[in-house]
Amino acid sequence: MEAWIQSLVQPIPLWGLFIIIAVFLYTLAKGADILVVEAVTLSIRWGVPPLLIGATIVSLGTTLPETAVSVAAALGGRPGLALGNAVGSIICDTGLILGIAALMRPIPLDKTIVNRQGWIQLGSGFLLVAMCLPWSSLGSVFSEGGRLPRWGGWLFLFLLVVYIWKSIDWARKGEAPEQEETHADSAKMPIVLLKLALGMALVILSSKVLIPTVEETAFRLHVPEAIIAATLVAFGTSLPELVTVVTSVRRGHGGLALGNVIGADILNVLFVAGASAAVTPGGLYADPKFFSLLFPAMIFVLLVFRISVWVSGTHMRRWTGFVLLGAYILVTLLSYSR
Numbered sequence: 001m002e003a004w005i006q007s008l009v010q011p012i013p014l015w016g017l018f019i020i021i022a023v024f025l026y027t028l029a030k031g032a033d034i035l036v037v038e039a040v041t042l043s044i045r046w047g048v049p050p051l052l053i054g055a056t057i058v059s060l061g062t063t064l065p066e067t068a069v070s071v072a073a074a075l076g077g078r079p080g081l082a083l084g085n086a087v088g089s090i091i092c093d094t095g096l097i098l099g100i101a102a103l104m105r106p107i108p109l110d111k112t113i114v115n116r117q118g119w120i121q122l123g124s125g126f127l128l129v130a131m132c133l134p135w136s137s138l139g140s141v142f143s144e145g146g147r148l149p150r151w152g153g154w155l156f157l158f159l160l161v162v163y164i165w166k167s168i169d170w171a172r173k174g175e176a177p178e179q180e181e182t183h184a185d186s187a188k189m190p191i192v193l194l195k196l197a198l199g200m201a202l203v204i205l206s207s208k209v210l211i212p213t214v215e216e217t218a219f220r221l222h223v224p225e226a227i228i229a230a231t232l233v234a235f236g237t238s239l240p241e242l243v244t245v246v247t248s249v250r251r252g253h254g255g256l257a258l259g260n261v262i263g264a265d266i267l268n269v270l271f272v273a274g275a276s277a278a279v280t281p282g283g284l285y286a287d288p289k290f291f292s293l294l295f296p297a298m299i300f301v302l303l304v305f306r307i308s309v310w311v312s313g314t315h316m317r318r319w320t321g322f323v324l325l326g327a328y329i330l331v332t333l334l335s336y337s338r
Contacts, residue, residue, distance in 0.1 A: 006212040017217045024206045024213070031202025035244055038196040039256060045189065059263030060271070063089075067272045074276040079284040082276040083132075083148065086268045087294045090125065093268070095301045095328025097242045098261045102321030104246070107254035109316055114309055116170070117262045120163065124269040125302045129295045131155075132286045141291045148284040153277025160270035203243060258316070265302070297331040 009017060070082040101107060132146040248257035277284045304327045308320040 005209055006216065009213050009216050014217070014220050017213055017220070020209070020213050021217065024209045027202050027206045031199045031206060031243075034195055035199030035203060035247075038192055038199060041192050042196060045192065059260055059267050063264050063267045063271060067275055070272050070276040071279055074280045074284065079276070079280055080287055082280075083273060083284045083286055083290065084294065086272040086276070087128075087290070087298050089272070090265045090268050090298050091294075091301050091328065091331055093261050093264045094305050095324050095331065097245050098258070098305065099321045099323075099325030099328060100242075101245045101249045101254070101257050101261070102316050102324065103318050104249045104321075105254070106315035106317055107249070107258055109258075109309065109312060109314060110255065111309075113170075114258065114262070117167075117259070117266075118306060118309055121262050121265045122302050122306055124266050125298055128269045128273060129299065132284075132290065132295075142288050145285060145287040145290065147282070147286060148273060148277045150277055150280060150283045152283065153274045153280070156270045156274025157278055160267070160274060163266060163270060254316075293334065297334070301327050301331065 009020065012020070070085045074082040128148070131152045132148045134141060134144070134146045137144075245257040245260055248254065248260065273284070301324070304323060308316065308323060312320060
């Protein structure tokens with residue numbers, strides 16, 4: 001789809017590209033707005049905390065771009081891009097996006113839910129690294145790399161089903177969220193679900209148009225190709241999470257934003273990397289740079305988030321945003337220096 005869109009935008013003059021970007025930034029924001037409102041409504045109607053709705057339904061919707069890009073890359077014989085997109089999105093989601101969200105305003109923390117989902121988030125990151133390690137020849141990891149086997153991809157997809165099932169089960173056993181002022185009492189469930197799907201569709205389709213359009217604009221303005229490759233792929237596929245999280249925080253639904261980031265990190269391992277490995281004969285090859293830089297960077301950012309939650313009180317404060325954003329910038333600078 002992106003190649004088709006790229007072919008459509010190439011003949012368009014530069015001023016036309018700016019108009020397209022403006023229009024689809026608006027539809028992206030509008031879609032995120034609908035998504036957040038209906039997700040909160042759904043959480044009230046089902047008696048499920050917004051954080052869990054964000055960690056499951058919303059995250060599934062906003063990680064679809066990563067999944068589509070990674071699976072297409074894997075099927076096209078580019079496993080490094082598929083795995084790199086999953087790992088890079090985790091670094092971007094946790095460091096950049098959650099960092100920005102925390103800087104906007106303090107995010108309320110339900111320690112029971114955040115810790116439970118957060119340990120799954122961290123555990124997923126460690127599991128991905130462990131599955132990629134060449135256990136029979138660990139000494140060669142920095143020279144020959146490793147591999148996420150195909151059976152490991154199917155294992156991740158199985159764990160994805162277990163994760164969603166357990167999240168719903170935990171939600172049923174927990175307390176219902178406080179009633180917020182929404183249209184939850186009057187809206188019919190099919191309408192709520194339809195609007196939720198519409199919001200997801202607007203977010204995903206808008207990002208699909210924006211990525212090749214911004215890329216073409218960058219080429220026209222003579223931005224170096226290396227800069228585009230280093231930023232647009234991971235950042236572009238994380239654009240739905242960024243817009244959804246910022247919209248959630250702006251509307252006062254910090255729990256939904258936090259759940260979206262935690263859930264997106266889990267799904268980047270179980271869904272994105274899992275689906276990509278499952279469709280690739282021989283699994284996904286992880287070249288040495290994953291073990292020398294990308295995997296350590298991913299674990300570092302996840303540990304920063306875990307420690308931040310541990311030392312925080314009832315709210316994630318703005319200083320946490322500075323720490324997470326600083327960690328992301330540090331990882332990015334190290335990436336460029338390497």
